[in-house]
Amino acid sequence: MLSAILVNGLVLSGIYGMLALGFALTYGVARILNLAHTAFYMAAAYGLFFFLERMGFAPAALLASLLVLLIALAAYKLLLEPLREHEATVLIVTIALGLLLQEVVLLLFGAHFRSVPALLPGFVEVFGVRVAQQALLALLFAGVVLLLAWAFLKGTRLGLGIRAVAQDQEAAELVGISLSRAGNWAVGLGAFLAALAGLAVAPMATLEPHMWNAPLLVVLAAVVLGGLGSLPGALLGAVVLAFAEVVVVNLVPGGAFLRTAVALLILVLVLVFRPEGLFGTAFAEER
Amino acid sequence: MTSPLRIWSLPWTLRYLRHEVLALPGRTAALLFVLFLLLFPLLSQDPYLLRVLTLTALFALYAASWDLLSGYTGQVSLGHAFFFGLAGYASAILGRELGLSPALTIPLGALLATLAGVLVGLPSLRLRGPYLSLVTLAFPILTTGLIFLFPRFTGGELGLSGLPRLGQSRLEEYYLVVGVFLLSLLFLWKLANSRVGLFFHAIREDEVAVRMVGVNTVRYKLLAFAVSAFFAGLAGGLHAHYLRVAGPDSLSLFNSIQPVIWSVFGGIATIYGPVAGTFLLFPLLEVLRVAEELRMLAFALLILLVMRFLPQGVVRGVLERLEEECPRCKVKNAFTRKVCRACGVPLHLREVKP
Numbered sequence: 001m002l003s004a005i006l007v008n009g010l011v012l013s014g015i016y017g018m019l020a021l022g023f024a025l026t027y028g029v030a031r032i033l034n035l036a037h038t039a040f041y042m043a044a045a046y047g048l049f050f051f052l053e054r055m056g057f058a059p060a061a062l063l064a065s066l067l068v069l070l071i072a073l074a075a076y077k078l079l080l081e082p083l084r085e086h087e088a089t090v091l092i093v094t095i096a097l098g099l100l101l102q103e104v105v106l107l108l109f110g111a112h113f114r115s116v117p118a119l120l121p122g123f124v125e126v127f128g129v130r131v132a133q134q135a136l137l138a139l140l141f142a143g144v145v146l147l148l149a150w151a152f153l154k155g156t157r158l159g160l161g162i163r164a165v166a167q168d169q170e171a172a173e174l175v176g177i178s179l180s181r182a183g184n185w186a187v188g189l190g191a192f193l194a195a196l197a198g199l200a201v202a203p204m205a206t207l208e209p210h211m212w213n214a215p216l217l218v219v220l221a222a223v224v225l226g227g228l229g230s231l232p233g234a235l236l237g238a239v240v241l242a243f244a245e246v247v248v249v250n251l252v253p254g255g256a257f258l259r260t261a262v263a264l265l266i267l268v269l270v271l272v273f274r275p276e277g278l279f280g281t282a283f284a285e286e287r
Numbered sequence: 288m289t290s291p292l293r294i295w296s297l298p299w300t301l302r303y304l305r306h307e308v309l310a311l312p313g314r315t316a317a318l319l320f321v322l323f324l325l326l327f328p329l330l331s332q333d334p335y336l337l338r339v340l341t342l343t344a345l346f347a348l349y350a351a352s353w354d355l356l357s358g359y360t361g362q363v364s365l366g367h368a369f370f371f372g373l374a375g376y377a378s379a380i381l382g383r384e385l386g387l388s389p390a391l392t393i394p395l396g397a398l399l400a401t402l403a404g405v406l407v408g409l410p411s412l413r414l415r416g417p418y419l420s421l422v423t424l425a426f427p428i429l430t431t432g433l434i435f436l437f438p439r440f441t442g443g444e445l446g447l448s449g450l451p452r453l454g455q456s457r458l459e460e461y462y463l464v465v466g467v468f469l470l471s472l473l474f475l476w477k478l479a480n481s482r483v484g485l486f487f488h489a490i491r492e493d494e495v496a497v498r499m500v501g502v503n504t505v506r507y508k509l510l511a512f513a514v515s516a517f518f519a520g521l522a523g524g525l526h527a528h529y530l531r532v533a534g535p536d537s538l539s540l541f542n543s544i545q546p547v548i549w550s551v552f553g554g555i556a557t558i559y560g561p562v563a564g565t566f567l568l569f570p571l572l573e574v575l576r577v578a579e580e581l582r583m584l585a586f587a588l589l590i591l592l593v594m595r596f597l598p599q600g601v602v603r604g605v606l607e608r609l610e611e612e613c614p615r616c617k618v619k620n621a622f623t624r625k626v627c628r629a630c631g632v633p634l635h636l637r638e639v640k641p
Contacts, residue, residue: 033417079595086598088363092551095544096590103584213540217428224421261432264425268410271422275413 003127005250009243011135014142015197016238019215020222021149022193024234027223028166029186032080032090036098038212038219040191044068044198045207046105049116057119065195071101072191073184081183098212106209114207138200145196146235149189153231162186166229217260218245221267227280236278241266310628312609312621317559320566324465328458337461341529343569344468346549349522350561351475353546356515358555359479360508361491362411366423367519367546369407369430370400372538374520375527376434379447389451393524397517404516408509415494427538434535446534453528464525471518476558478514487511488556552590554600563602 019041026034047064054060075097083089120133153159164172165182173179205211222241226233241263248262270278293299308314327340349371357363374396381392403426410422434441441447454460478484486507489497498504527533536542546561553564568586575582597604610619611634613627626633 027417079591083594083598088358088547088551088555089594089598089600091363092548093591093594095548096587096594099583100587100591103581103587107580107584217424217540220421220424224418228417257435258432261429264421264428268422268425268429271414271418272410275410275415275418277418 001250004129005243005246007126007129007131007135008250009246011139011142012242012246013239014139014146015201016215016218016222016242017146017235018142018193018197018200019219020226020234020238021146021231022190022197023219024223024226024228024231025162025166025186025193026190028229028231029162030076030080030183031084031169032076032094032187034190035091035094035216036075036101037094037190037194038216039098039101040068040072040194041198041201041215042207042209042212043071043101043105044195045116045202045205045211046109046114047195048199048202049109049114049207052116061199065192065199068195068198069188069192072194073188076184076187081180098216102209102212109207109209111209116202116207118203132204134203138204141200142197145193149193152189158182158185162189163231166231214260218242218263221263225267225270225277227277230277230279233277233279306628310621311619313606313619321469324469328461332458334457337457339570339573341457341461341464342526343566344464345522345526345529346545346569347562347565348468348471349519349526350546350549350553350565351472351558352515352518352522354550354555354558354561355475355479355487355518356511357547358550358557358561359484359487359491360511362408362508362511363416363420364407364423364515364543365420365547366407366426366428366543367515368538368540368542369423369427370404370516370519371523371526371542372427372533372535373403373430374400374523375533375537376441376447378524378527379450379533380440382451383447389453389524389528393521393528396524397520400520400523401513401517403520404512404514405509407516408512411508411512412505424540424543427543428540431535431538434538442534444535446532446536448532448534450528450531450533452531453525460529464529467521467525471521472558472562475514475518479558483507483510491556548590552593552601554603557600557602560600560602564600567601 019038023034023037026032026037044064044067047067048060051060051063055063079093079097080090083093118132118134120137122133123130124133124136125131126136153163161172161177162182162185164175164177165179165186169179172182218241219238222237223234224237225240226235226237244262244266245259248258249256252258274280292303294303308318324340324344328337349367352370353364353367356367374393376396377399378389378392378396381387381395382389387395407423407426411419414422435443438444452460454463479487486497486502486504489502490504490507494504523537527537549564549568550561551564552568553562554560571589572582572586575585578585593601609622611622612618613620613630613632613634615632616627616630618627618629620628620634624634
C-alpha cells in the first residue's frame with residue numbers, strides 16, 4: 001500500500017507540477033488568474049487524440065501542443081491583454097474561454113469517453129506494485145519537462161526577467177524589464193506546459209470534455225498553497241496535494257468523494273496559519 | 288431635488304416622476320422594469336414564463352448579494368454557493384425535523400447563512416485577493432464532500448426532495464418571490480449608497496488608507512460578509528422551496544461561478560448591474576434551449592464578445608452612452624439634452640477649431 005501511494009503520488013505530482021508551474025507563471029507574470037488553464041490541458045489531450053488518427057505519435061504531439069499554444073497566445077493578445085485593468089472581467093473571460101473550449105470539444109468529439117492508445121503498453125513491478133509502463137513514461141516526461149523549464153527560468157536572461165516580474169512587477173519594470181514581453185513569454189510557456197501535461201495524461205486517462213474541472217481546483221489550490229508569485233512554491237504545492245489526494249483515495253473509505261475537498265481543506269488550514277502561502281512574500285503589497 | 292420623498296402628495300409625485308425619473312433613461316428603465324415585474328401576470332399567466340421569471344428574480348437577488356460583497360467591498364467570493372446551498376439545506380432539514388412552515392424555515396436558513404458568512408469572513412481579516420477567493424471557494428466543495436459522506440441525513444447525491452411549496456399557485460409564488468426580490472434589492476441599494484456603502488467602496492480601493500483614517504475595516508468587512516450571505520441564503524431558501532428540492536447542485540462550483548458571470552456581465556459595484564445581467568443572461572440561456580447543442584457555446588461566445596467591448600459591464604457601457612454628467616454641477620443628464628437640466632450649462636461644448 002505504501003509503495004503504491006509513493007509511485008502513484010509521484011506520477012500525479014509530475015502532472016500537477018507541470019500544470020501548477022504553468023498556472024503560476026501566467027498569474028505571476030501576466031497577473032491573469034487563468035481559470036481556462038486546465039482547459040488547455042484538455043484541449044491538448046483531445047488534439048493528440050485527433051492527430052493520432054492521421055499521423056505518428058511525435059508529430060501528433062507536436063501539432064497538438066502547438067495548436068494549444070496558438071489558442072492561448074491568440075486569447076491573450078485579443079481578449080485578455082486589452083482587459084487587464086478590469087480584474088473581474090478577466091476572471092469571467094477566462095471562465096468563458098474554458099467553457100468555449102469545452103463546448104467546441106463537445107461539438108467535435110461528442111460526450112463519449114475517448115482514449116488514446118498507450119505509447120508503452122504493459123506493466124512493470126516497482127517496489128512490488130504493478131505500474132503501467134505508460135505511467136512511468138509520463139513521470140519521466142514530466143521530470144524532463146520540469147527540469148527544462150527550470151533550466152530556462154534559472155539559466156537564461158529571459159528566464160531571469162520572467163522570475164523578476166513574478167516577484168515584483170514594479171521593481172522589475174524599474175530595472176528595465178519589459179512587462180509585456182515577459183507577459184507574452186510567460187503566457188506562452190504556461191499554456192505550453194499545460195499542453196504537455198495534457199499530452200502526458202492522455203494515454204493514461206479517459207478523455208471527456210469535462211476532464212478539466214477537477215484538476216483546475218487542485219492546481220488553483222496548489223499554486224495558492226505555495227504562495228502566489230513563487231514558482232518553487234507552486235511545484236511544492238502540487239507535490240503536497242498530489243500525495244494528499246493519493247493517500248485519501250487509497251486509505252479513506254469513500255475517499256473518492258473527498259479528493260478535491262481534502263486538497264482544499266489543506267489549503268484552508270495552511271492559509272489560516274500562513275496567509276501568504278508557504279513561499280509567498282508578505283511585503284510585495286500591490287495597491 | 289433632494290428633499291425627502293413625499294409620495295403621498297400627488298402633484299409632488301407627478302413632478303418628481305417628470306423631473307427626476309423620466310428625465311433620465313437609466314431611472315426610466317428601472318421604473319419600467321419594476322412595473323413590468325409587477326404587472327407581468329396581467330399580460331400572460333403562462334406557467335413556463337412565470338417560472339422563468341421567478342427563477343430569474345431569485346438568481347438576480349443572489350447575484351446582487353454577491354455584488355455587495357465582491358463588487359463593492361472587493362472580497363471576491365468564488366464560493367457564494369455555500370450560503371445559497373446551505374440555506375436551502377437548512378430550510379429543508381428544519382422543515383423535515385421540526386415540521387415548521389417555509390415562512391419560518393427560510394428566514395432561519397438565511398440567518399444560518401449569515402452566521403456562515405461571518406465564519407467565512409473571519410479568514411478575510413488575514414487573507415486578501417486571490418488567497419481569500421480560494422478559501423471561499425473551498426467551503427461549498429468541502430460541504431459537498433460532507434453531504435456525500437452522510438447520505439442518510441442529507442439525501443446524498445439526490446438531495447432532499449418534496450419540500451413544501453411556497454404558495455398555493457404559480458401566481459402566488461411569483462408575487463411572493465418578486466416581492467421579496469424587490470424589497471431586498473431596495474435594501475441592498477440603500478445600503479450600498481449609504482455611508483456604509485462608501486466604506487465598502489473605500490475598502491476595495493485601498494484598505495490601508497481606510498484604516499489610516501480611523502475606520503474599523505474588520506467590522507465593515509464582516510458586515511459585508513454577513514449581509515451578503517443573508518441575501519444569498521434568502522435566495523437559496525426560496526429557490527429550494529420553489530423547485531421543492533435541496534440538492535448538491537446548489538453547492539456546485541458552477542453555482543458559485545454563476546453570480547460572478549451575471550454580475551460582471553451587468554457591471555460590478557452597482558447592485559443594478561447584476562440584476563440586469565441576470566435578467567439578460569438567464570432568460571437568454573432558456574431561449575437558447577431551442578439549440579441545445581450550441582447553447583453553452585453561444586453563451587460563452589456572447590460573454591467573450593460583450594466583455595471584450597464593454598469591459599465594465601453592459602449596464603455601465605450602455606448608460607455611459609445614454610447619460611452624461613454635467614461638467615459643472617455633476618448632475619446626470621439624458622444624452623438628448625443640450626443644456627444641463629439643473630444649472631443650464633451647455634453640455635456639448637463644440638471644439639473650436641483653430
